[in-house]
Amino acid sequence: MSHSVESELREPLVTGDKTLHDITEAACAPMERKPNGLWWAAFLVALSCLGVGFATVSYQVATGIGTWGLNKTVGWAFDITNFVFWVGIGHAGTLISAVLFLFRQKWRTSINRSAEAMTIFAVICAAIFPLIHMGRPWLAFWTAPYPNFRGPLWVNFRSPLLWDVFAISTYFTISAVFWYIGLIPDLATARDRAKGIRKKIYGIMSFGWNGSARIWSRYETAYMLFAGLATPLVVSVHTIVSMDFATSVIPGWHTTIFPPYFVIGAIFSGFAMVMTLLIIMRKVVNFEEYITINHLENMAKVIMVTGSIVGLAYATEFFMAWYSGSEYEGFTFINRATGPFAWAYWIMVSCNVITPQLMWFKKLRRNVWVLFILSIFVNIGMWFERFVIVVTSLHRDFMPSSWTYYTPTMIEFLTLLGSFGLFFTCFLLFCRVLPMLAFGEIKGVMRTGKHKHDEHKHAAKAHKPATAKAHEHEKEVAHV
Amino acid sequence: MSRLSYSLRALWMGVFNRRAFNKLRWKFGLEPLHYWSEWPLKGGIAAKWQDSEQCTSRVLVGVFGDQDHVLEATRECREAGFMIHDVYVPYAVHGLDEAMGLRRSRLTWVTFIMGALAGAFALFGQYYTQAIDWPINVGGKDPWHIHAYVPVTFEFVVLIGGLSTMLALFIRSKLYPGKKAKLCVEGTTDDKFALALAQRCTGFDHERARALFAKHHVERVMDLGDTP
Incomplete structure (x- = not known):
């Protein structure tokens, strides 16, 4: 008798006819074996990027924000771009773990753990930029509303x-708790399964x-509650990030479309980053039977839909700039597409609007190489989206005499590189020491779509020796 | 009418909590009550347990290799009147809480109440700091403008709601960092499913329990002296 409620027609979520023990073995293997050369190479590269980032951030903090390429007109550029970019990357994890959980999307189980880890690391990377921009990061706690001796x-x-x-901070805390x-x-x-010191550490944890x-x-109830809390949270976070711009009076920023546009963009970029990482991960640690091509295809579909919505948002912005009759708004958008930063604008459009449309074709959607290249394109495009929104709205302001161009300094580039270093260092360490697959959840969904007659065969095979063994054992342990 | 009777029943179960009462009885060496109606029979007189060795926290454990088997075994054992001590499973088996007859967790109430309190606190805090303690004119905006206070209030509700849910889960389930895990049998965190029947008092029908286990393809049966 089976309690599977899914259709038999569905493709199985985990291929290769696994037993529960096989899943444990496969998921624990990367934590239990020594890392290979590829891991060390990636780790060293990431660590050196992190080192470069550490050095540049120290230099900036010691010298001041003057090390950036900002000027009187463009007072906000690279750091806020990176901040919004990383927060956006950080959205996929909670989306996959919370929203897809509420929608009963069981395929999420293979990818949610690493996506959540990615979320946490991305939010850490994001938080660094406003901290640096404060100039005196050691006073960051002043942003907390605590009764102080300065008045209060x-x-x-x-x-x-x-x-x-x-x-x-709420997003980071709740994501970390959920994870x-x-x-x-x-x-x-x-x-x-572990022995020695590892057993002790995992025992404490x-x-x-x-x-x-x-x-x-109880755990299931709590998990559902976290999903219910995290879902509006994930929407609110990028809504609030968009309000950093939307509540200002700068043409190009002051639009009501910003909250949904930012949220959908975050999902779009987050999924692209998850895809980039998972395509590498499933190959390197041999998880192809857990993160199957169907998982990648599902993610590609999400990318296609969100990419289309992002494209619609770009078009709506242009339409509103014209339809509102606001001269300044109209100028900003014409300037975006044809002005000195047109190159950035068209990189953004081609990466974010055109490439995701390729996903309408099933052949391309199921080709790992195409997906990998697509995800890289989307990552680049979404970084440029933030750059375009920030810089092109500022660089030609109301007074033509103060019009200017913005060029980031090497320090700013290296800080961005450093944030990537931090992200990948954390992610690679995570892959080594923590379970990358949420196998407790995968075990619960592995029967999805399994053929019933197969199951009976397996059951019959399993029972015979089991009952014989049970009789033996009964005699053994009559009394403990 | 049914609603009234339901509320009365809830009140009854809350005030006259048999499990809590039995804990007290245990302290005084009294036999636990299965029904309140047994009270006059088992008496307030110190009816010390005769056979205290048999009536300890002993459990009969059946180890299964498949979720469907343990699910059916749990359901049938409960229907046959056995007390389910617990079931140890490597993942959340769908439908097991119904089979065990567990009631819905009340964690939702913790989240709701703590979230509501946090929301009230956040709104009041913002009102106090912005409009009472030190009103500052920022761009001519009203010091008390509730729209501006929605985002922080919402975030605070989620933060406190989430953290208190986590704490409630850990406290209620007695989980804490460094706690030594008491495993019922090896493998319940891997691929084994263990059904533990409580042998609380006299009259635990071993034969019947073992027969029920065997019917559902048990792999091993163990008689454990101490509850996990």
């Missing part, structure tokens, strides 16, 4: 920048989990 002087709760402080709660059962599995169904029941 309170923070301004009417500023979207302060909303951002709350949004990003860790999900990790506990898998860490317990790792603990029960797994909170004494023993698989009790009473705890599982």
